Amino acid sequence: MCICVNCHYMSRCKIYQAIEDLHLVKTNPSPNILDLQFDPRKVQINVRVSTEEEQINTDWDVIQCSSFVTDIGKFTSSIQK
Ligand code: SF4
Structure with missing residues (x-):
């Protein structure tokens, strides 16, 4: 599990937003990565790379x-706002 889900900086962190984009998961509202300040x-x-039938999955x-x-x-608190 990604440790970011329990991190204080999650909502303004550039790396977290990049990971979220890769997961296609969006907080509400989802910030533009270019607006984020925390590096x-x-x-x-x-x-992790896995295959299922003929599909390649990454996590x-x-x-x-x-x-x-x-x-x-x-x-959890970020998606309830
Ligand atoms: S990458 Fe960002 S959100 Fe994830 S643990 Fe580090 S500071 Fe926190």
Whole structure:
């Protein structure tokens, strides 16, 4: 699971928005990545590639980030606004 969903910076983080775009998941409202100000440090992203029948699937998760600040439920609260 992507650690960003419980990070204080999720709603203004450039890397999180890029991951969200790859997942085709949108918070409400979804910001334009060019408007985001927060540039996190030392981000490690895990990419899983799998095949199902003849389709290739990818999944992207931030698994480590030096800028992470715990805010449990940040993703859930962002989609309820
Ligand atoms: S964990 Fe890092 S990459 Fe993810 S939202 Fe927080 S600051 Fe951004």
